[in-house]
Amino acid sequence: MTPADRTPPDEIAERIEDVDVAAEMQGSYLEYAYSVIYARALPDARDGLKPVQRRILYMMSEMGLRPDRGHVKSARVTGEVMGKLHPHGDGAIYDALVRMAQDFTLRVPLVDGHGNFGSLDDGPAAARYTEARLAAVALEMVADIDEDTVDFQPNYDSSQQEPAVLPAAIPNLLVNGASGIAVGMATNMAPHNLIEVVGAAKHLLENPDASLDELMAYVPGPDLPGGGTIVGLAGIREAYETGRGTFRTRAKVRVEQLTARKSGLVITELPYLIGPEKVIEKIKDGVNSKKLQGIADVTDLSDRQHGLRLVVGIKTGFNPDAVLEQIYKFTPLEDGFAINNVALVEGGPQTLGLHDLLRVYLDHRIDVVTRRSRFRLARRQERLHLVEGLLVAILDIDEVIQLIRTSDDSAEASGRLQQVFDLSQVQAEYILELRLRRLTKFSRIELETEQAELQREIAELEAILASPARIRAVVAEELDDVAERFGTPRRTLLTEAKASIASVGAKKSATFAGPALEIADAPAIVYLSTTGRAVRVDLAEGAPAPAVAPRRSKHDAVISALATTSRAEIGAVTNRGRLIRFSPVDLPVVPVNSIHLAAGARIAEYVGGLGKGERVLGIVSLAADAEPIALGTAQGVVKRVAPGGWPNRPDFELIALKQGDEVMGVAHAAADRELVFAASDAQLLHFAASAVRPQGAAAGGMAGINLGQGARAIGFFVLDPADENVVVTVSVPAGTLPGADPGRGKISAFSEFPAKGRATGGVRAHAFLKGDGVLALAWAGPKPPRAVGSDGSARQLPDTLSKRDASGTPLDSVVSAVGTAVGAERLALPAVTSAPLSGDGDDTLF
Incomplete structure (x- = not known):
């Protein structure tokens, strides 16, 4: 093109308008705000859906993606919705689809997803990898939509129609909640339990003026998909009354004994929309920054079979x-939820309380049922009109056929039918289209049956439409049906307990101000049962020792008791003569007024490191001012170990044993105590502890009892002469397998046994009858003695005392061990002087 061919500039049509920038910006912003508020961010209070969610459910219904059919690619659903109803991008559509399929987001998911639809910590796979179809409950959201129950409106290009709202047979807004950020406003609604919401809705149907307290009797609070605990209900009531309020949610945590020496926090439910990885990360950060103390490790043991399980050591x-309270403060294990019930009502955003939310939904359902009833009535009336015309034609079918055959065309035939048989045009046209197969006798019977059924249904529908009470009854009946089919028990625990100190102030202090983290070093008693279970009893300062328990329970026979402090270092002495250091700080604690040794930890697991056949015989103090430790062995050796100067090792030998020898008993023994040996040949020897000079840990001891040929010591005991002591003996036939024969037992007063010098043979403690030849068990200690079986259950001993050389009486069951009762020992509680333990090192995690 040459310059001459160009159009002069002054001939170009121009349209330039001068506008005010402020006015243009205001108008554009208002249009944008209107679009966001009404077409994107806020749900409709009637069906609880945003436009994109409504379009997804409607389009999936139109595509036939029912629960009884196969899944289809999510990308196909996204494409259909975007192309026909929602031209805002596939990303927004797929995000909404994913949310409706997540059971941790919605209380009642509306989409049945197949594939990776994400988790609390990870996003979903792409739409081309996942598949979806409607969930069964979603059918209730679109049920009867083709019966003129809701209004339809043109889509974005007016090429087809879409529903302005869904019929929504379930109260979706309250059940599944909603969240969204519009312009100048936002909504954040908590999920609730379907059964509870239906109960409140039915009550409001019957009592339109119901108070908030009456409604809250049915809906006490939110029911979150992941469970957890809601602490403090004042904010919930405020939200139900005004539409706005806050509450705090906590994880569901319990304290468990992970091993004999290690306890932990087991987390099985988390606050709403909080994932386990986020919790673990916050715990790590808190430990590394020194905000959290006392945490050894965090392990995620969650799986599909057992669900969520986070273990905090x-x-x-x-x-x-105290550690749990600290975790509540600094991690998302306790989280806040701000309720802001903003939804669209009659085209405008409103903040709604519980009463208003239920009322708007019920008004919608009443309107749906009314419109559906009118639609069904009109359709049945139309059908009845046709059926009545067919019956007229069948009665005079020959004349009808003759009339049609003599007509020139269908229009003439229609007119003559109307004139001759007094039919309407619709009836006449329907008869003309009738197939000959319908003219049988059976067709007439079917038509008469159909006529009667239609008349009954019409009368029923007219009665419903004529009575508002009947309409409300239908709404209530349908609500009952969905609650029965889709309702589930409440998952979230509601409690009036106060929230943690995390919510007291806006600014969180880095210094923990809650309960004491470390267990206080207070006076305590450690008990060891004859079955190897250990417990700790914490005593208040100046409190007396526990009284003798009046009743029997499993494992209640005490073999060793030690007055100490909760954080002191003490020792466990084994039958191999080895002392193992440990602290009772992590032993199970039982109340002083209700001591149950069955709740104790297995001492072998608690101290650890025991060899094959090695067992703990007693517990002793390692304090420098403690009484000497006395030991007696199976070969009759006795030793008193001087306190203090212990080797700086976790375990060491307390006596040098000879080949084949083992320790039979251990206890603290001051100089005024009596040392007692019992031998298998029924000899018993006791002598003063002062006869045994204290030795060092490396020494081998000295002669204690002079044993007869083939005999061995079966028990060694330390007695306080001030106590009322007794001796228990049980004899069995020689060669009897352990536990095979209960044998004969007796109890004798310890005062009947004269004292002998150390290294002598002692006196007879039990007379053997013919067939008896060995003493299977012997015990000496303060009254009352406690006998137990191998499983720790109580065994009965003779009620009366016998002479020391009596033969005893037959026992009902095998006695495996005898010990003292709780509180029968004399214990002097020490002052709290031990240095506090520092835990397992620094607080750096991982």
Whole structure:
């Protein structure tokens, strides 16, 4: 093109308008705000859906993606919705689809997803990898939509129609909640339990003026998909009354004994929309920054079979409850939820309380049922009109056929039918289209049956439409049906307990101000049962020792008791003569007024490191001012070990044993105590502890009892002469297998046994009858003695005392061990002087 061919500039049509920038910006912003509020971010209070969610459910219904059919690619659903109803991008559509399929987001998911639809910590796979179809409950959202129950409106290009709202047979807004950010406003609604919401809705149907307290009797609070605990209900009531309020949610946590020496926090439910990886990350950050103390490790043991299971290990010497309170403060294990019930009502955003939310939904359902009833009535009336015309034609079918055959065309035939048989045009046209197969006798019977059924249904529908009470009854009946089919028990626990100190102030202090983290070093008593279970009893300062328990229970026979402090270092002495250091700080604690040794930890697992056949015989103090430790062996050796100067090792030998020898008993023994040996040949020897000079740990001891040929010591005991002591003996036939024969037992007063010098043979403690030849068990200690079986259950001993050389009476069951009763010992509680434990090292995690 040459310059001459160009159009002069002054001939170009121009349209330039001068506008005010402020006015243009205001108008554009208002249009944008209107679009966001009404077409994107806020749900409709009637069906609880945003436009994109409504379009997804409607389009999936139109595509036939029912629960009884196969899944289809999510990308196909996204494409259909975007192309026909929602031209805002596939990303927004797929995100909404995914949310409706997540059971941790919605209380009642509306989409049945197949594939990776994400988790609390990870996003979903792409739409081309996942598949979807409607969930069964979603059919209730679109049920009867083709019966003129809701209004339809043109889509974005007016090429087809879409529903302005869904019929929504379930109260979706309250059940599944909603969240969205519009312009100048936002909504954040918590999920609720379907059964509870239906109960409140039915009550409001019957009592339109019901108070908030009456409704909250049915809906006490939110029911979150992941369970957890809601602490404090004041904010919930405020939200139900005004539409706005806050509450705090906590994870569901319990303290468990992970091993004999290690306790932990087991987390099985988390606050709403909080994932386990986020919790673990926050715990790590808190430990590394020194905000969290007492945490040894965090392990995620979650799986599909058992669900969520996070295990937080607690360091030695820390109070699990205090550590949990600390975790609540600094991690998302306790989280807040701000309720802001903003939804669209009659085209405008409103903040709604519980009463208003239920009322708007019920008004919608009443309107749906009314419109559906009118639609069904009209359709049945139309059908009845046709059926009545067919019956007229069948009665005079020959005349009808003759009339049609003599007509020139269908229009003439229609007119003559109307004139001759007094039919309407619709009836006449229907008869003309009738197939000959319908003219049989059976067709007439079917038509008469159909006529009667239609008349009954019409009368029923007219009665419903004529009575508002009947309409409300239908709404209530349908609500009952969905609650029965889709309702589930409540998952979230509601409690009036106060929230943690995390919510007290806006600014969180880095210094923990809650309960004491470390277990206090207070006076305590450690008990060891004859079956190897150990417990700790914490005593208040100046409190007396526990009284003798009046009743029997499993494992209640005490073999060793030690007055100490909760964080002191003490020792467990084994039959191999080895002392193992440990602290009772992590032993199970039982109340002083209700001591149950069955709740104790297995001492072999608690101290650890025991060899094959090695067992713990007693517990002793390692304090420098403690009484000497007395030991007696199977070969009759006795030793008193001087306190203090212990080797700086976790375990060491307390006596040098000879080949084949083992320790039979251990206890602290001051100089005024009596040392007692019992031998298998029924000889018993006791002598003063002062006869045995204290030795060092490396020494081998000295002669204690002079044993007869083939005999061995079966028990060694330390007695306080001030106590009322007794001796228990049980004899069995020689060669009897252990536990095979209960044998004969007796109880004798210890005062009947004269004292003898150390290294002598003692006196007879039991007379053997013919067939008896060995003493299977012997025990000496304060009254009352406690006998137990191998499983720790109580065994009966003779009620009366016998002479020391009596033969005893037959026992009902095998006695495996005898010990003292709780509180029968004399214990002097020490002052709290031990250095506090420092845990397992620094607080750096991973």
